[in-house]
Amino acid sequence: MDFTEIIGFSAAILTTAAFLPQVYKTWKTKDVSGxxxxxxxxxxxxxxxxxVYGFYKESPSMVSANAITVVSAFFLLYFKIKYSKK
Structure with missing residues (x-):
């Protein structure tokens, strides 16, 4: 693994981890008003x-971070639709 991918994985871990508490909080509280x-x-x-770009660039760090984040973002979208007051 080259230095560029090490930087990429470091960024991937930090940005993906930063997003996960919001998903967890939304799941637990069911509060999507914000x-x-x-x-x-x-x-x-x-x-x-x-x-998709990460796949084309063959960047494992970009693919792994965005694969996790796209799933997390999907859950937030799902929660927003499911728990929104009608």
């Missing part, structure tokens, strides 16, 4: 595109 649906949709699409 989450914006348009932001979540744009974020999900953006992370998905980063994932």
């Amino acid at each position: 989450l914006s649906l348009p932001m979540l949709l744009m974020f999900f699409i953006g992370v998905f595109l980063w994932l």
